[in-house]
Amino acid sequence: MNEFMHIPDEDDIRMEKNKARELRRSQWWKRKCAKGICYYCKNQFSSNELTMDHIVPLSRGGKTEKNNVVPCCKKCNSEKKSHLFMDWRPASSPENNG
Numbered sequence: 001m002n003e004f005m006h007i008p009d010e011d012d013i014r015m016e017k018n019k020a021r022e023l024r025r026s027q028w029w030k031r032k033c034a035k036g037i038c039y040y041c042k043n044q045f046s047s048n049e050l051t052m053d054h055i056v057p058l059s060r061g062g063k064t065e066k067n068n069v070v071p072c073c074k075k076c077n078s079e080k081k082s083h084l085f086m087d088w089r090p091a092s093s094p095e096n097n098g
């Protein structure tokens, strides 16, 4: 079922985390946070309330790339961590209403 998925080892994950730290310092990321919109619940936050989230988690083979990292509020981040990313939807998502 998951044979196509690369399971990362510790070194892979450490490398991706280092990349994430670099990316967090980039203008690209600062601009994203300045908008203050959580990717998942679409609510507005101040930039220091947003964290960097990997849409596909590093532990599932996700990479630190611009198309896989999004600003995410702390509430969504902690809710998402306890679910599989493909199963998880924020309760307050506007796209989840019908």
Ligand SMILES: [Zn+2]
Pocket: 038, 039, 040, 041, 042, 043, 072, 073, 074, 075, 076, 077, 090
């Ligand atoms: Zn959120």
